[in-house]
Amino acid sequence: MADAEAKGQQYLAEAQKKLRSSQGFFGGLLGGGSRQDEAIELYVRAANSFKMAKKWNAAGSAFCEAAVLHLKSGNKHDSGSAFVDAGNCFKKADPQEAVNCIMKAIEIYTDMGRFTIAAKHHMTVAEIYETECVDIEKALTHYEQAADYYKGEESNTSANRCLLIVARYAAQLEQYQKAIDIYESVANSSIESPLLKYAAKDYYFRAALCHMCIDSLNAQMAVKKYEEMYPQFTDARECKLIKQLLEKLEEADVDGFTAVIQDYDSISRLDQWFTAILLKVKKQIESDSDMK
Incomplete structure (x- = not known):
């Protein structure tokens, strides 16, 4: 050396x-x-x-x-x-x-x-801010710029990959409407593709959870809209979970809410993102219960 x-x-x-x-x-x-x-x-x-x-x-x-x-x-x-x-x-x-x-x-x-190459390098910058500099806001800016360039070059799969990262972080930063808009947009484009439509249920699931963080009534209306747009969503475990959670949310049943999540998690493990979002909803129920 x-x-x-x-x-x-x-x-x-x-x-x-x-x-x-x-x-x-x-x-x-x-x-x-x-x-x-x-x-x-x-x-x-x-x-x-x-x-x-x-x-x-x-x-x-x-x-x-x-x-x-x-x-x-x-x-x-x-x-x-x-x-x-x-x-x-x-x-x-x-x-x-x-x-x-x-x-x-x-x-x-x-x-x-050379916008496709520029987009790739914006992703690299985003990853540096994400992991090394730990500045999520700047990371999001570069992921969004990468998505914009990919869209302009008709690389929609790459654009959506960037946008889904933006949505995940937006929800963590409590920018729920931004996350909802992205998840719904990606889901809507996914159901038009035979190869991608299976993933749509996950994006609608995430969007519905973000809706729950804002307002339960909006979440109910959103789920109905998702079922109309993608009928297969109705039979999905994710959709059934959302409906059960909304029911417990309406009843302000904290224990029931927790039990529903534990039952689902015993079969399909919920990752850290889902756990964090559901915890925020649970805290809202507890806060509402304390105010009554």
């Missing part, structure tokens, strides 16, 4: 020397452009050597140098790729700098009209 780092430093020094010699009047006469290309190659070699040595910040910085030179030469695609490579290195050491590099790549790709 020490050898790899030393080699990286050597390539870096050579790249900077090439770059200096390409500048100025005589450098231009003696083929400044070709020397700049050689400098780019040396920066990339330096970056790869630093990667081998696990010197992620140094590797990211070297890729950035290559990206800037590519951009000056008018090689936008190569510049974008180099900024992405830089971002992937910084992800291991400096998540915010990784975001900065990938955002530069996104700017290049959108300028080129």
Whole structure:
């Protein structure tokens, strides 16, 4: 690893020397452009050597140098790729700098009209904010932007994948109407596809739970609407559970509400998202009971 780092430093020094010699009047006469290309190659070699040595910040910085030179030469695609490579290195050491590099790549790709690639990298930025920087609001912004670009390119499956992540977090942040709108939209488009319609019951289930967090009457009306649009939903265990929960909600029966959930969970395990949403509804019942 020490050898790899030393080699990286050597390539870096050579790249900077090439770059200096390409500048100025005589450098231009003696083929400044070709020397700049050689400098780019040396920066990339330096970056790869630093990667081998696990010197992620140094590797990211070297890729950035290559990206800037590519951009000056008018090689936008190569510049974008180099900024992405830089971002992937910084992800291991400096998540915010990784975001900065990938955002530069996104700017290049959108300028080129490469919106599918830009969408993919917006997802990468969202994942960094989601897991490394832990800024869910910013993560949602980038997931939504990715979905927007995917939709524009008719990549609806990819767009929906992003939107479902947005909906999940929106519900956790108590932005229930936003979550409902997304779940209903994805469910409505799913029932039109023979391959995807089976998943619609899950999206309607999630939408109905979000409705319950707002208002039980709206939730009842929503379930009726879902059954009309997708008759198979009526026989689904998810629909039966919602109806039982709504009944206990109307009766302000906290114990009954809990028993219904436990009975369902004993057969089909409810994940953390469902548990958190149902807990919020249960607390509403308890709060209403205390006020009576």
